[in-house]
Amino acid sequence: MSEIPTAKTAAAPTGFTEGPISTHLIRLTGFMLLGFVSFMTASLIEAVYVGRVGTAELAAISFTFPFVMSIQGISMGLGIGAGSVVARAMGSGDRERVKRVVTHSFILVVILQLATSYIAWLYIEELFGLLGAELHILALIVDYMDIWMIGSPFFAVAFIGSTLMRATGDAVTPGYLMAAGAGLQVVVQPLFIFGLGTVPEMGLGGAAVGFVVSRVIGLFMYMWFVAVRDRLLTSSLTGILTSWRNILHVGLPAVASNMITPVSMAIITRLLAGHGSEVVAGFGVASRIESMVMMMIFALSMSIAPFAGQNWGAGHVERVTDALRLSNRFCMAWGIAAFVVLFLAGAPLVGLINDDPKVIEVARIYLVIVPMGMGFMGVMNTATQTFNALGRPVPPLVISVMQTLVAYVPLALLGDHLFGHRGIFGAQALTTVLLGILATWWVYRTIRSESTRLGLVSGVVHAAD
Numbered sequence: 126m127s128e129i130p131t132a133k134t135a136a137a138p139t140g141f142t143e144g145p146i147s148t149h150l151i152r153l154t155g156f157m158l159l160g161f162v163s164f165m166t167a168s169l170i171e172a173v174y175v176g177r178v179g180t181a182e183l184a185a186i187s188f189t190f191p192f193v194m195s196i197q198g199i200s201m202g203l204g205i206g207a208g209s210v211v212a213r214a215m216g217s218g219d220r221e222r223v224k225r226v227v228t229h230s231f232i233l234v235v236i237l238q239l240a241t242s243y244i245a246w247l248y249i250e251e252l253f254g255l256l257g258a259e260l261h262i263l264a265l266i267v268d269y270m271d272i273w274m275i276g277s278p279f280f281a282v283a284f285i286g287s288t289l290m291r292a293t294g295d296a297v298t299p300g301y302l303m304a305a306g307a308g309l310q311v312v313v314q315p316l317f318i319f320g321l322g323t324v325p326e327m328g329l330g331g332a333a334v335g336f337v338v339s340r341v342i343g344l345f346m347y348m349w350f351v352a353v354r355d356r357l358l359t360s361s362l363t364g365i366l367t368s369w370r371n372i373l374h375v376g377l378p379a380v381a382s383n384m385i386t387p388v389s390m391a392i393i394t395r396l397l398a399g400h401g402s403e404v405v406a407g408f409g410v411a412s413r414i415e416s417m418v419m420m421m422i423f424a425l426s427m428s429i430a431p432f433a434g435q436n437w438g439a440g441h442v443e444r445v446t447d448a449l450r451l452s453n454r455f456c457m458a459w460g461i462a463a464f465v466v467l468f469l470a471g472a473p474l475v476g477l478i479n480d481d482p483k484v485i486e487v488a489r490i491y492l493v494i495v496p497m498g499m500g501f502m503g504v505m506n507t508a509t510q511t512f513n514a515l516g517r518p519v520p521p522l523v524i525s526v527m528q529t530l531v532a533y534v535p536l537a538l539l540g541d542h543l544f545g546h547r548g549i550f551g552a553q554a555l556t557t558v559l560l561g562i563l564a565t566w567w568v569y570r571t572i573r574s575e576s577t578r579l580g581l582v583s584g585v586v587h588a589a590d
Contacts (some may be wrong), residue, residue, distance in 0.1 A: 141294060141435040142216060146448050153296045153428035154421075160287070160303025161420040167307035169413050169478070171332055174318050176410075176479045182329045183479060184402040185265035187409025188258050191391040192245070192270065198383025199241055200281030203234050204288035205430070205513050206376025210368075211292040212431045212514060216438025227289050227357040229368035231282060238281040242274045256391055257398035268330045276337035279344040286347035289357070291431045298350055306343035313338050378518035382509075382525035389529035396541050396549055404546050407487025410478050414471070414488070415495060418463045422456045422503030426510045433514035442576050446569070449511055453504045453565065460500020467492040491550050498554040501561025508564035517571060524564050532556040 141149050176183045207230035214222045245252070253266050283306070287299040316324050317331030327334060352358045397404050429452055436444045471492030475485045505528075509521035533556040540548025 141432045142439040142441055142444070146432075146444055147451060149432055150425065150428055150448060150451065153291070153432060154425045156296045156300030157291075157424035157428050158421060159300035160307075161424050162417075163304035163307035165413070165417050165420055167310045169417060170311050171314060171335075172410060172413055173478050174315055175329060175332055178318065178328050180403065180406055180479065180481055180484065181262060182265055183409065183484075184406040185258070185262050185269060185329060186332070187405050187412075188253060188256055188262065188266055188394060189270060189273075190409065190412070191256070191387040191394060192252060193273070194387040194390065195384055196238075196242060196245060196274070196277050197280065197284075198387065199380050200234050200238055200284050202378075202380030202383045203230065203237070203372060203376045204285045205379040205510075206372040206374065206518075207285060208288040208292040208430060209375045209434055209513050209516055210371050211289055212434025213438035213516065215293055216435035223293065224357055224359045225361070225364055226368050226372065227351070228359050229362075229365045230285055230289065230372060231358075232365070233369055233372065234281050234285050235278060238278045242277050246271070246274055255395075257395045259402065262402065265329050269333045272330055272333035273336055276333075276340040279337070279340040283340065283344045283347045286351050290351065290355070291428075292434065293355070293357070294431070294435070295355070296428075296431075302343065302346055302350070305346060306339055309342055310335055310339035375513055375516055375518040378522040379513060382522050385525050385529050389534050392534055393537055393549060393553075396537060397546055399541075400546050401483075403481060403483040404487050406479065406481070407475075407484040408491060408546075410475055410484065411471070411488035411491035411495075413478075414474050414492060415467070415499075418467060418496070419499060419502070422459050422499070423506065425452050425455060426503060426506035429507050430510045430514040433511050437515050442572065445511070445515075446572055449507065449568065449572075452507045456503025456507060457500040460496070460498075460503060463499050464496040467496045487546065490547055494547070494550040495554050498557030498561070501558045503561075505557070505561040505564040508568035511568050512571065515571075515575070517575075520564075520567055520571065524560060524567070527563070528556055528560040532559060 172183065172186070175186050207226060210226050211223050214226065249267055249270055250263065253263055253270075258266055283302075287303065290299050314332050314335030315321075317327045317334040318329075319331070320326030394405065394408075397408050429448060432448055433445045436442070436448075472485060472489040475488040475492075479485065505524065509524055512518070512520045533552060536552035536556060537549045540550075540552040542548070544551065
């Protein structure tokens with residue numbers, strides 16, 4: 126079996142290949158949850174700030190969700206690819222390869238993020254016009270996004286840094302850094318939104334300024350840990366094309382999956398826009414509340430990636446399957462509990478953000494229907510993260526295409542025709558249930574077949590290049 130890195134050969138502990146599985150998953154999930162809670166709380170507080178400015182501003186920021194998801198989806202997809210390569214390299218003991226991949230990942234994400242942001246900026250009015258934004262809403266959106274895109278590359282590099290630190294075995298630091306960045310955003314944004322002293326009141330544009338300031342500071346925090354504390358960077362560009370090819374092998378399908386979701390969301394937003402800006406605003410508020418509740422299972426599914434990658438690279442495939450089963454049971458239990466809570470408390474929660482009666486009613490309906498599929502969303506995410514960690518990028522892409530374009534959009538069109546916005550929400554819940562079942566079956570089948578192909582009787586799996 127390949128040597129497992131020790132404290133002397135790794136920048137951070139890499140104990141995922143030994144010890145109780147539940148302990149590792151709890152630790153990984155706990156600190157990931159800390160980061161997610163902080164990030165989503167900051168997002169929800171941003172909605173509170175913007176909601177106090179006006180319903181039009183709240184609708185405007187809701188229109189930006191698909192676009193923001195698309196831009197951020199590029200860095201997230203590349204992070205998945207780089208994290209998969211790094212985790213398997215750590216599991217097999219290849220420290221020098223880890224440093225090369227980390228360094229080359231940062232270069233790649235900066236190039237792609239700058240290019241994408243610039244192209245998107247050139248066509249921003251046309252893009253949001255296609256979503257059905259009314260003219261006065263469109264003006265607010267453009268003011269917000271012109272500023273927001275300046276901070277996008279800083280977010281991208283910080284996200285990659287967080288993913289790579291977890292892939293090397295550091296479950297703690299990324300959680301603290303995500304919390305610190307979110308805290309900065311919460312503190313800084315109201316200064317620019319509402320104004321203070323010599324700082325002018327900027328309204329919705331101030332929310333974007335707060336995002337940029339917090340992401341710039343956050344970038345420097347991440348880079349100190351990666352470059353100085355962990356010494357995960359190298360000055361050598363040797364093998365950069367090989368690194369990029371290996372990263373993109375997993376990363377490009379992950380980016381494609383991340384881009385497909387915003388496309389479907391854009392279509393859904395366009396359908397909802399036909400029912401009025403209040404419906405879009407209600408959808409935006411409810412989505413944020415749902416995301417808060419989903420953070421636990423999102424954190425767990427993201428934690429599977431470094432755990433599965435290291436154990437697959439070290440040859441401990443039985444630990445991968447055991448972790449997958451444990452995670453799936455938890456996701457279903459959490460989904461049931463979350464549905465009950467949102468069914469009972471959805472409307473009061475929405476009322477804390479916006480007091481428009483129609484916005485509250487739309488959000489309440491969403492929080493009654495959509496959470497029915499929450500547990501299945503968890504097992505689907507766990508399956509796709511496991512596929513990526515094992516260096517198998519095609520199944521997650523197929524699942525994403527089936528979830529969004531093959532199932533969700535057609536069902537949403539039918540639901541909209543029959544039941545209005547309620548039918549759109551129902552389509553989302555039904556799609557999640559169906560794809561959760563499919564993804565779970567597929568990942569177990571793949572692990573069994575790959576175990577046989579790679580000769581697991583010998584207990585060794587060589588980390589894929």
